[in-house]
Every structure is written in structure tokens, then in C-alpha cells.
Amino acid sequence: MSFASKVVWITGASSGIGEALANALLAxxxxxILSGRRGEALQAVAAQAPEHALVLTFETTxxxxxxxxxxxAWNWRGRIDLLINNAGISQRSxxxxxxxxxYRQLIEVDYLAPLALTQQVLPRMVEQGGGQLAIVSxxxxxxxxALRTGYxxxxxxxVGYFEGLRAEVEQAYGIGVSVILPGSVRTAIAHNALEGTxxxxxxxxxxxxNGIDPVAAAQTILEGLSARQHDIVVAEGMELGALQxxxxxxxxxxxxxxxxxxxxxxxxxxxxxGASVDPEAVNTK
Numbered sequence: 598m599s600f601a602s603k604v605v606w607i608t609g610a611s612s613g614i615g616e617a618l619a620n621a622l623l624a625x626x627x628x629x630i631l632s633g634r635r636g637e638a639l640q641a642v643a644a645q646a647p648e649h650a651l652v653l654t655f656e657t658t659x660x661x662x663x664x665x666x667x668x669x670a671w672n673w674r675g676r677i678d679l680l681i682n683n684a685g686i687s688q689r690s691x692x693x694x695x696x697x698x699x700y701r702q703l704i705e706v707d708y709l710a711p712l713a714l715t716q717q718v719l720p721r722m723v724e725q726g727g728g729q730l731a732i733v734s735x736x737x738x739x740x741x742x743a744l745r746t747g748y749x750x751x752x753x754x755x756v757g758y759f760e761g762l763r764a765e766v767e768q769a770y771g772i773g774v775s776v777i778l779p780g781s782v783r784t785a786i787a788h789n790a791l792e793g794t795x796x797x798x799x800x801x802x803x804x805x806x807n808g809i810d811p812v813a814a815a816q817t818i819l820e821g822l823s824a825r826q827h828d829i830v831v832a833e834g835m836e837l838g839a840l841q842x843x844x845x846x847x848x849x850x851x852x853x854x855x856x857x858x859x860x861x862x863x864x865x866x867x868x869x870x871g872a873s874v875d876p877e878a879v880n881t882k
Contacts (some may be wrong), residue, residue, distance in 0.1 A: 599625055599626075599823075600622050600625045600626075600627040600679075600819070600823070601625050601626035601627060602626060602627070602628070603622075603627045603628070603678040603679060604627070604628045604629075604630070604673075604674045604676055604677050604678045604679070605622050605627050605628070605629050605630070605677075605678060605679045605680075605681065606629075606630040606632065606670055606677055606679070606680045606681065606718075607619050607622075607629060607630065607631060607632065607681045607683055608632045608633065608657055608681070608682055608683050608684040608711070608714065609632070609633055609657075609683040609684030609685065609733075610629075610631040610632055610633050610639060610642060610683070611631075611633040611634070611635045611638035611639050611642065612633075612635075612638065612784065612785060613782070613784030613785060613786065613811055614683060614733060614779065614782055614784060614811055614814055614815060614818070615633070615681075615683040615684070616638075616642055616811070617811035617812050617814065617815035618681060618683070618815045618818060618819065619631055619642050619650075620642065620645065620812075620815070621812070621815045621816065621819055622819070623642075623645055623646040623649055623650060624645075624646075626649070627649065628649050628650075628651075628673075628674050629643075629649060629650050629651075630650075630651045630653060630670050630673065630677075631643055631650055631651065631652050631653070632652075632653045632654070632655060632657075632666075632684070633654065633684065634654065634655070634656055635654075636652065636654040639652045639654060640652055651669075651670070651673045653666055653669060653670060657684045657706060657710035657711070657714070658705050658706060658709070658710050660713050663713060663714060663717050664717060667714075667717040667718060667721070671721055676725050676728075677718060677721070677722070677728065678728055678729065679728065679729040679730075679731065679822065680714070680715065680718050680728075680729070680730050680731065681731045681733070681822075682710075682711035682714060682715065682730075682731065682732045682733065682755075683733040684706070684710065684711070685706060685707045685733065685786075686702070686703065686706045686707060686748075686789060686790065686791060687745070687748050687786045687787065687789070687790040687791070688703055688744070688745050688746070688747050688748040688790050688791050688792075689744050689745070689787065689790045689791070689792060689798050689802075689873075689876065690744060690791070690792050690793035690873070690874075691743070691744060691746075691793070691861060691862075691865060691874055692746045693865070694793035694865070694873075694874075695746065695747060695793040696793060696794060696795060698795055699747060699791050699792075699793060699794075699795050700746075700747040700750070702791065702795070703747040703748055703750070703751045703791070704747070704750070704751050704754070706751075707748065707751035707752060707754075707755065708751040708754040708755050708758070711732055711755060712755070712758055715730055715732075715759075715762070718730070719762075719766070719772075722770070722772050723766070723770050723772070726770075726771060727770065727771035727772055728771075728772050728773075729772065729773040729774075729775065729822065729825070730759070730762070730766075730772060730773070730774050730775070731774070731775040731776075731777060731822060731829075732755050732756075732758075732759045732775075732776055732777065733777045733779065734752045734755050734756050734759075734776050734777060734778055735748070735752045735778060735779055735780075736778055736779065736780045736832050736836045736839060736840055737749045737752050737753075738752030738753050738755065738756045738776070738778060739753075739756065739778060739840055739843055740839045740840065740843055740850065740854070741753075741854065742854055742857070743854065743857050743858040743861050743876075744861065744874070744876055747791075748790075755776075756776055759774050759775075759776050760774075760776065762774055763827065773825040774827070775821060775822055775825065775826055775827060775828075775829055776827065776828050776829070777818055777821070777829045777831065778828060778829065778830045778831065778832065778840070779809075779814060779831040779832065780808070780809070780831065780832030780833065780834075780836030780837065781802075781804045781805050781807070781808030781809065781832075781836060782805070782808045782809045782810075782811055782814045782831065783805065783806065783807075783808045783809065783810055783811060784805070784808075784811060785801070786805060787800070787801045787802040787805045788800060788801045792873055793873070802876065802877065803877055809831060809832075809833065814831045817829065817831050818831060839853075861874050861876065
């Protein structure tokens with residue numbers, strides 16, 4: 598299925614997977630609503646096809662603005678065919694060193710914000726007789742891993758919400774619901790991740806730097822959305838293997854993740870509590 602002439606709303610469209618999706622959709626002739634916090638970056642994406650792009654700059658947790666923003670988005674073309682909830686934030690800190698405020702922020706941005714926007718768009722999709730809803734979760738939305746307890750919790754939560762929503766709306770109202778599960782994609786997600794204090798990490802991970810190209814990730818996602826796949830996996834190597842093990846041999850998977858957790862606990866003991874544990878560091882003992 599081509600997305601030409603379809604109306605697609607993407608959050609987090611100024612960089613990474615969101616930007617790559619926007620570029621691909623605009624190239625196909627879709628009408629794309631671009632949302633995010635950085636207006637100039639969104640305008641740069643829109644510049645390739647300004648007649649097919651609408652920029653709505655906002656913070657996804659600004660819930661009071663959502664009704665007006667949804668009204669603007671809907672009125673632009675009189676419908677929305679596909680909403681892609683992509684905006685999010687990650688984490689790099691052990692639970693022992695993570696403040697409650699960090700957990701709260703992760704839940705707000707990665708779970709409550711896409712839920713709130715979806716709840717605003719959903720009744721209009723029902724009224725128009727169908728559509729598609731998508732959430733960019735993560736491999737971490739299916740597999741719990743060290744240094745990401747809050748991120749895993751939020752990404753598991755959106756999987757639960759959207760799978761439950763699918764049960765309610767897919768057959769009853771003709772609304773497709775897709776859960777997108779990226780592994781390591783070459784974006785700024787690790788650089789922008791929160792540490793235990795709430796500070797921005799400010800550096801990337803080797804697995805992210807060597808990850809899937811965002812353009813290739815976007816192509817896989819759009820193929821999955823076109824086919825209305827329920828789960829769209831964008832992962833390879835160990836991350837793809839982890840998803841498969843979660844079904845085939847969960848005990849083995851839990852053993853592997855526990856070994857990594859033990860390694861990081863030893864690093865924490867060496868560094869002292871409260872220190873920022875680097876997942877790529879090597880134990881000295």
C-alpha cells in the first residue's frame with residue numbers, strides 16, 4: 598500500500614526514526630503532520646514538501662493543549678488516516694541510583710503522553726469509519742534489561758495499552774493498531790537518555806552507534822504499517838534473538854539478563870553508590 602494522499606501524524610518527527618518516517622512519507626506524497634518540541638528542526642523536515650506538511654510544535658505532556666492541537670490537525674485535511682506515536686525518552690541508570698522523579702518523567706513521556714494523544718484522536722477515527730494507530734515501543738517493551746527499569750516499565754505499559762485497545766477497535770471499528778519494536782537504531786536516544794539524577798546522559802552507546810540506519814528502520818516500519826501488522830519488529834542480532842528467546846526459552850533469557858545485571862552491580866560496588874555506571878565499562882576485578 599502506498600501512503601500517497603494519506604494523512605499521517607507523527608510525534609517526535611524532528612530527528613531519528615520520526616524524521617526518517619516523515620521523509621519517507623513526504624516522498625510518497627502523503628500529507629504529514631509533524632510534531633515535536635523543536636520547531637526549527639520540524640520546519641527543516643517540512644521544507645522538502647511544504648505543501649504536504651503541517652508543523653505543530655508542542656511538548657507531548659502538555660495535556661491541556663491537546664484538544665486544540667487535535668482540532669488543528671484534524672481540520673487541516675478533514676481527517677487523520679494514521680497516527681504514529683513516536684516521541685519518547687530513554688534511561689541509563691540502575692534502579693538503586695534512580696530517583697522517583699526520573700521514573701515519573703519516563704512514565705509521563707513514554708506512556709501517558711501517547712495514551713493521551715491517542716485518546717483524543719480515537720473518537721474521531723471511529724466517527725470517520727476507520728484508520729490506523731501506531732506506537733513506537735521498543736525491544737525493551739518486551740524484554741526487561743538492566744539500566745532501563747523505568748524505560749522498560751513505560752515501554753511495557755504502552756504495549757499493554759495498545760494491545761488492549763486493538764482488541765476493542767480493530768474488528769469493531771476497522772481501526773488497525775500496530776506496536777513497533779525497535780532495537781538499536783542509529784539515533785540520539787542514548788545520548789538524550791536520563792541518568793538516575795535526571796541529568797541528560799550526553800553520550801551514546803556502541804550498540805546504538807552501530808545500529809540499524811534510521812532510513813532502513815523507517816522502511817521496515819512503513820512496510821509493516823502498510824500490511825497492518827500487529828507487531829513490527831525492527832531489530833537484528835542479539836536483540837532479535839532476545840525477543841525470540843522471550844517466547845521460546847524465557848528462563849534462558851532471564852539467565853542472560855541476570856548475568857549482565859550482576860556485572861553492573863559489581864561495577865557499582867567498585868565505583869561507589871550513586872556513581873554513573875557505564876554499561877560498556879569492563880570490571881577491574
